[in-house]
Amino acid sequence: MKREIPLLITSIAGIVFAVSFFIPHWPFGDAENIFGDWMSVVSAFAIWLGMFNLAEVSLRKVIRKSEGWNYALIVIGSMLLMLVIGFSSVYHAINTDTPHMDPGTGLKWMYDYVFSPLSATMFAMLAFFVASASYRAFRARSLEATLLLVTAFFVMVGRVPLLDPILVWAGITDFAFFSAVADWIMTYPNAAGQRAIMIGIALGITSSSLRIILGIERSHIGGDA
Amino acid sequence: MSQPNQNSPFCKIFPTLLSALFLFTILASSPKTLFAQDAETSVIDSTLENLVPIPARPANVKAKDHVYDIGEKVDVSWELSPDDTTGLRNVVGYIISRRLDTASDFDSVGAVFSRIASLTDIGLTKGESYQYAVTAYTSAGAVSETSVSNSVTTEQEWFDGDKFWQVLLLVIIAGSVAYFIYHAKKGKPMFLRKIAGLQAVEEAIGRATEMGRPILFIPGIHDMDDVQTIAGMTILAKVAKQVAEYESRIFVPTRASLAMTAARETVREAYMTAGRIDAYRSDDIYYVTDEQFGYVAAVNGIMTRDKPATCFYLGAFFAESLILAETGNSIGAIQIAGTAMPAQLPFFVAACDYTLIGEELFAASAYLSEDPKQMGSLKGQDVGKVVAMAAILIGAVLATLGSEEGMNIETFNSAFHAFWGVFGGGE
Structure with a gap:
């Protein structure tokens, strides 16, 4: 049963999505919408699932002092910092009836001066990798x-x-x-x-x-x- | 002095005669002046009318239920106003209005430019009856009289007939897949060309085992709703089973948390099948972050710290493909990549040892399983390729002979357009 039920759900969902392309109304079109909604709900909960998984794995590394535990500690610290700043910005936004990403909020500052530059740095490395890969190719x-x-x-x-x-x-x-x-x-x-x-x-x-x-x-x- | 009798016949007739004489004199002496005066008067009148010239109304407005829809569309058509392309030529567009059969007033639902004589009204309710009115208008704001259509009731069709040819192609390809699976089940031997990247999987895992270093598996950066991620997971199952048998170690950092749970389940089941569930480590399969470059940074860190001997990149990739593959190259790992993102393939080809190009990614699971049923599906896929090749060949010939850009031979022109309607997605 453990394999049959997922297989059955997969088959039904697959058939519904395929048929709804040709019959885009009830019952197939509606079923496709329902599956889409389920996907959104599951994905929303999955964010928490992912966060708890990352915290759990990192915490275990720190407690066991496994190899690279110091990096895991940085991960936990960064996660907590972003959580605190994020929730405080949202709390402030609710109290003042302003958007939580307004200039001046902690969340916006972290986004502009930490998150964006780090992402841009990683992306910029692509230029050097293109050069080295081209040289070989x-x-x-x-x-x-x-x-x-x-x-x-x-x-x-x-x-x-x-x-x-x-x-x-x-x-x-x-x-x-x-x-x-x-x-x-x-x-x-x-x-x-x-x-x-x-x-x-x-x-x-x-x-x-x-x-x-x-x-x-x-x-x-x-x-x- | 006596006054003349004003009631005498002379006194009554004389002014009339005098007026007639005066009129005759004018007519006889200066007819041009008179006609000029008449023309001038006419121009003035005409100019006054032309200040707001009213266009003639569009005729023969017809409303028809849109075919192959869910009962939410009506096609409205009309004959152009006589003042659109001919006549006054002052029509700049048409206003289309709609009302329910039971309502009295029309509400505007859209407008089209001049020379356009149709509109598809959308967002209607199935089973309701509607009437349409069309009015021509000019840039000066003048509007014609309104023409009203017949009443039309929206109906829902059961099947989208515009996709008939796609259904037919799908039936041919799916039927071929089913046919070859059926034959494979009967034990008919099948030839599959060798795919170097897949033949190297066992060697790559063996190398990592000999070197005592882990294996890194990246199932793309998309979630489980992408078929490429599922393809990556099916290959992960085969790889994880061999890893378990070889008593090696595999790391699977994921960008999506659902992909993480799927990967954990896949690897756990693979270890169980290999009879090595005791060696399974759930902590080696973990979620990192949804942020694209944050994920890349984390994976690059794993590569440089743990120095895996083998790296698999199998799934959907974007700009991070080359960053990952070049980092893997720098640590001397054997790299096997596969994706269905055409823009990323050159990067993987340049930086990896083996690359599964497009369809090979989806064939990998069947290929590795050596299960006749799965291999039969690959043969069925080949029928689709034959259809595609035949369509390309026929299309190229017809386009050369019949298209406006080609030789434009009348006989082939209609055949080309019909062919394009089937395989080119319509006109």
Whole structure:
């Protein structure tokens, strides 16, 4: 029963969602809405579930002094700090009838001066990782890698909006075609490749969904693993 | 001196004769002047009318229940006002109003520009009867007389017939999948091409075991409502089972708390199936944060501190894909990635040892299971590819011969448009 009930729920939900695409009204359209509402409710409770899980795992690490317990301590401290500031900002907002993220509130300050810069820092690291990954990917070790290198050269150079005008200005008009070549690569070979991948993905999702709906695929609930 | 008798016949006739003579003289002497005067008067009158020229009203207003809907739409159509594209040409648009059959007043429900002769009214109640009125208007604010439509009752259709071709394609593909599953159950041998990334899974887990280092598994950054996350979980089940058999260790930090509970259940069941439930550690599968880059920072920290020998990235990924994969590369881990996000695939290809491209991610579970029923579904998927390839080929030929941008041969033009209506999502 432990596996049959989740399988049954999965099958019913899967069939309802599939059929409601073609019959978007009662009973299927309504059932889809109900499942959507359930998902929202479960997700809302899941935030607490996640928070308690993080606190539990981190606290256990600190108590047992496991490897990296000091990081777990920072996690707990940060979580408590944000909770205190968040709740106090909301309390203040309710008392003064103002939005809790107004400038001047603690929550807004933490968001602007701690959260956003940290996120931006992580995102900014992407630029360096693109450079290092490109260096490895564009080494001409084989015919395919060489083709990739040549293509990448044209796309990167063609995407620089100043190169063609500079070539025209310098009187080298015969070579001012990089933008056109880059556009052609992106519009035809690149789009064709992407669409082929998308068709494969669509078929893969259809087949995978059928396996799950029919109960053939059950490894995600531990069956036949 | 005596006064003339004003009642005499002469006195009565003379002024009349004099007036007639005067009129004749004017007519005979200056007809142009008179006609000019007449034209001038006419222009003035016309100008006065043209200050607010009233357009002719649109005719033949028809209301029809919208087909293939849930009874909430009505299609309204009309003939353009004679002053729209011809005549005064002063119509700038049409105002469409609606009333319930039982109501007396029309309420405006929308407006369209000139030269447009239809509108679909939405948000209606199923089973109610409505009437529509259409009025032409000019930029000067003049409005025509109103034309009223027939009464129409909204009806709900059982099936969305606009999606007929999609149903047909779905039936063909799903039928093929079911057919090959049925044949696989009968024990018919099947050939599947080798997928390098999946063949390397066992080797990668073995390497981690030999090195005495853990395995890191990231099931994407989406929640369980994404099929990619489910695909990641199905692969996690296979990976976790091997990890349990090899007595290695697996870390699964998740971005979504529901994914965390699903991953815990999956890994626990896998350990149980492998007969190593005693080695299962729930603390190794944990929620980190919903914040995208906060999650990336945490996973990067795990990588640099614990130095896993093998990293799996299987699920939905966005900008974090390259940050994770490059960090994994920097610690020398074997990396196997797979996603159905086309924009992230180049990053994984550049930074990982093996990448499951699109459909391979969804095929992975069936491939690893070696279960004939699941492998049969992959063969059924191939029928879909044949249909797609045939459609691309026929579409390319028809587009070349029949489209306006191509050779525009009349014979193929209609065939191309019909084909595009089926496979291209409509006109």
